[in-house]
Amino acid sequence: MKVIHTSDWHLGHRLYGLNRHEEQTGFLNWLAEQIKTQHADVLLIAGDIFDTHNPSAEATRLYYNFLTKLHQQNPHLHTVVIGGNHDSAARLDAPREVLKALNVHVIGALPKPSSSDWSELYCPIHNAQGELQAWVVSVPYLRASDLPLTSPNEDHAIINGVKEVYRLALDGLKDKLTDNIPVILTGHCEMQKGLLSLESERSFSGYAKQSLPSDVFTALKQIKPDYVALGHLHLTQAVSDCEWIRYSGAPLPFSIAEKDYPHQVLLVEFNQGQLSSIEPLLVPQELKTQMIKIPEKESKVEDNALPLSFDEVIAELNKLPELDETVVEWKRPLLQVNVHSEHPDPNIKLRVIKVLKKKHPRLAKLTITYPKKEQQISEDTGPKTFLSDIEPNEVFKARWKSKRGVEPPSEQLALFTQLKDQAKLNIEQQESLSSSSK
Numbered sequence: 103m104k105v106i107h108t109s110d111w112h113l114g115h116r117l118y119g120l121n122r123h124e125e126q127t128g129f130l131n132w133l134a135e136q137i138k139t140q141h142a143d144v145l146l147i148a149g150d151i152f153d154t155h156n157p158s159a160e161a162t163r164l165y166y167n168f169l170t171k172l173h174q175q176n177p178h179l180h181t182v183v184i185g186g187n188h189d190s191a192a193r194l195d196a197p198r199e200v201l202k203a204l205n206v207h208v209i210g211a212l213p214k215p216s217s218s219d220w221s222e223l224y225c226p227i228h229n230a231q232g233e234l235q236a237w238v239v240s241v242p243y244l245r246a247s248d249l250p251l252t253s254p255n256e257d258h259a260i261i262n263g264v265k266e267v268y269r270l271a272l273d274g275l276k277d278k279l280t281d282n283i284p285v286i287l288t289g290h291c292e293m294q295k296g297l298l299s300l301e302s303e304r305s306f307s308g309y310a311k312q313s314l315p316s317d318v319f320t321a322l323k324q325i326k327p328d329y330v331a332l333g334h335l336h337l338t339q340a341v342s343d344c345e346w347i348r349y350s351g352a353p354l355p356f357s358i359a360e361k362d363y364p365h366q367v368l369l370v371e372f373n374q375g376q377l378s379s380i381e382p383l384l385v386p387q388e389l390k391t392q393m394i395k396i397p398e399k400e401s402k403v404e405d406n407a408l409p410l411s412f413d414e415v416i417a418e419l420n421k422l423p424e425l426d427e428t429v430v431e432w433k434r435p436l437l438q439v440n441v442h443s444e445h446p447d448p449n450i451k452l453r454v455i456k457v458l459k460k461k462h463p464r465l466a467k468l469t470i471t472y473p474k475k476e477q478q479i480s481e482d483t484g485p486k487t488f489l490s491d492i493e494p495n496e497v498f499k500a501r502w503k504s505k506r507g508v509e510p511p512s513e514q515l516a517l518f519t520q521l522k523d524q525a526k527l528n529i530e531q532q533e534s535l536s537s538s539s540k
């Protein structure tokens with residue numbers, strides 16, 4: 103039996119503000135091809151199907167078209183989809199009954215604690231001959247309201263609540279399980295000591311620090327899963343050296359920090375009821391947005407690499423290939439530029455944009471760094487000041503000065519004041535709206 107494990111597609115995600123519909127379509131076409139050529143029996147999508155709770159029509163269409171095509175090409179394939187922290191659980195669940203006709207099993211949200219019927223969490227996998235091959239137990243991303251919190255004030259109450267849900271979900275299989283039938287658990291959660299991708303995963307609100315210890319899965323007494331397919335962390339990894347507890351990672355890059363990363367989905371095989379192998383299927387480089395950094399290396403004190411000055415950066419930018427209009431826009435590489443400047447200079451951005459106008463790469467991010475100023479205020483002198491006691495304009499001025507060594511120009515200060523007033527007005531309007539709708 104072959105299982106393909108993937109997660110964190112984030113359909114509708116924009117990379118540095120740029121639409122990546124073609125890239126995501128390309129990935130899904132490639133994935134459909136893998137499923138077909140590998141003769142996969144199961145596709146597990148471990149959450150974060152969409153990037154937002156309210157995905158665009160374009161992203162939604164991509165998802166449904168993919169599921170339809172998969173079923174047409176592989177009538178015996180079972181697809182299991184669980185909700186992640188980016189998904190709207192209710193939206194994923196809404197078409198559940200329709201999707202069953204395509205052999206797609208969706209669990210967006212955990213049934214309420216009051217509901218004792220968790221039968222939807224269990225998906226039996228039958229082969230073309232109708233023989234039972236495996237059980238998939240699906241636990242979507244758990245919100246605090248999903249947890250059986252016996253003593254909410256106790257330390258680790260949330261961790262214990264999550265552990266309890268996983269235990270109950272697996273134990274619910276007790277009466278159904280027969281010998282030699284593997285159990286696959288799929289979940290969307292953050293594990294302790296997990297490797298995070300820079301600028302990528304969003305911490306769970308409410309319990310950001312509540313990452314789970316691996317004994318959630320290793321210390322189970324009654325029913326132990328044979329494979330745990332996780333979603334949420336965007337880098338592929340095994341959890342605590344347990345090869346059978348895996349994150350597949352996201353299949354596409356989320357920032358320039360991931361430009362050379364081997365994005366993948368996992369091909370998991372079972373032989374005679376036993377987990378036999380886990381192989382990465384690498385997403386081909388040409389299907390992903392290409393990215394370039396100038397300078398190529400981060401400037402680090404230890405390797406004495408100096409950041410590039412404005413003139414050096416301009417010289418590097420001039421070396422970039424000329425714009426090739428025969429190439430579709432999304433295939434043009436994204437570029438991150440870092441300029442080191444002695445003084446604030448509004449011309450930097452304009453010059454960079456001007457040089458790049460006729461170049462092939464597209465500017466995604468421009469950062470300007472300034473020389474580090476000596477620490478002027480000793481931290482432990484004088485009484486402590488709280489941020490809430492200082493006027494926002496003073497915070498802005500101090501921040502500007504500490505970064506750039508000079509007072510902000512009056513024009514910038516005026517823009518900041520305007521922005522701050524608008525934000526204040528928005529908050530007040532929202533507050534008055536919510537108090538009138540209660």
Ligand SMILES: [Mn+2]
Nearest residue numbers: 110150303334
């Ligand atoms: Mn994610």
